[in-house]
Amino acid sequence: MAERILVIGAGMAGLCLALALAPTGREIVLVERDAAPPQESADQAFFDWNRRGVGHLRHSHAFLARLRNLIKDNHPALLARLLEAGCREIGFADMLPERLKAEYRPSPGDADMAVLTSRRTTLEWVIRDYAETLANVSIVNSAIVRSLVIEVVEEGQLRVVGLKGEVAGEPAEWRADAVIDAGGKNSQAIEQLIEAGAVIGEECEDCGILYYTRHYRLLPGLDEPPRNKAPGTGDLGFIKYGLFPGDNRCFSVTLAVPEIEMALRQNVVRPEVFDRICAMFPGIAPWTDAARAEPISKVFGMGDLKSRWRSLVAADQRATLGFFAVGDSLIRTNPLYGRGCSFAAIEAYILRDVLEETADPAARARLYDARVKAELTPYFDDMRSQDRASVRRAKNVQDPAYVAPLRARVMTSFLNDGIRIALRSDVALMRAALRDFHMIEPPGVWLKRPGNLAKVLGVWAKGRRRNADLYPPSPGPGRGEMMRGLGLGAEPVAG
């Protein structure tokens, strides 16, 4: 008989699990606390879907190529539906700087280096709708899981056999061969296991930023502004920004503000301040200009962003049987890198392979843990070290007297005058680096290849003056200029 798998949550990880496991013939039941989405349109999902279970639902989202390709290869009909609903693919050629576009010749593999982007409500609405068409997948809506049903197999050995909770306020209990926690960052399932005696390790660190997103729609009859030389993303040390083209003539802008920028973070949530900041970035201003687009949302803010990794297999290799975690309940990452949904999908497909490979619950737990670590640790570590560097930089930017030590100056120059400028001068190098960005290849591998490193060093050695035409325009004002422009000092402005 086919195994019955219970999944806590029908968010991104729950849906990825449905996509990964349904074709194996297992019965997949997703237990979701929130109500089903409105069925009419992407706009209705955006404006009316009450999703208390996902606080970040209305923040900008994009799927990296790694996830987009998993969808394309395993569920091509879903990719078609996403595009039909208005989701956008930003391809390799679209991501090239203007001067490289002219000399670009497509190469095999380029077509699979596309970001899939739209409002998250649209992505989730379409994936959910598609998942429910899969024969052996069902979603129980308005059903909150209160606890795992745990058995003690022998001393120190736990097994999860089901879930208890409520459906529309009525008590409910579900039994299964395996339970997967896809309940997101606030899921309590792992806490319950720890209370029951499971040995679970955790590494956790602040990302050091807060996230602010506002959505806009192009005015009737107007198109997106022509791409100019100014980039749609930028990192000024005291603020980072990103433009996300969306579905159905929508787009969003996300600003990431370091935790220590108190005045900025307290004011950026005010729509007029958010829009004034957008007007200071040359790559964003033509989009948010009131003559071209109108806001369709308030400014959504989000804090408490963490990098967190939980290990469900103890040092003595013991693990709770019949239990797995996928998505943010297992690993949380800084949203800046746009990797959370790809992480969830990769974990879901690793779990599929493990469930197919062995029926032994202890072996399943160990294999899943080892393969997730092997695949995702390099990305996790890389993001965390970038976050630590950003936190240091944000602190230094606040101090006008700060002078970086020589080593730091050389490293910054290697990044800004070497790597970044070399990428802007060479399509092949850009292709190699974007494979890293899209999680097609582990972080940093491209730069270790001698040919690539030699090209970067060659560009760096030419120096700023001779490379002058390769530099992009300034991404925006300095800290003092922005603060003065906004009327912000060290303290937040009133009102």
Ligand SMILES: Cc1cc2nc3c(=O)[nH]c(=O)nc-3n(C[C@H](O)[C@H](O)[C@H](O)COP(=O)(O)OP(=O)(O)OC[C@H]3O[C@@H](n4cnc5c(N)ncnc54)[C@H](O)[C@@H]3O)c2cc1C
């Ligand atoms: C601001 C922000 C921006 C991001 N941008 C990107 C991006 O651009 N690209 C990207 O790849 N990733 C992004 N991420 C990360 C990505 O959103 C998460 O990694 C992803 O949502 C994780 O999926 P999940 O299913 O684990 O959690 P969620 O998507 O949060 O889903 C959890 C689900 O479980 C349900 N649930 C929880 N508890 C219970 C319970 N007790 N009973 C029943 N149901 C329950 C919830 O209702 C919810 O539906 C971003 C994250 C944030 C915070």
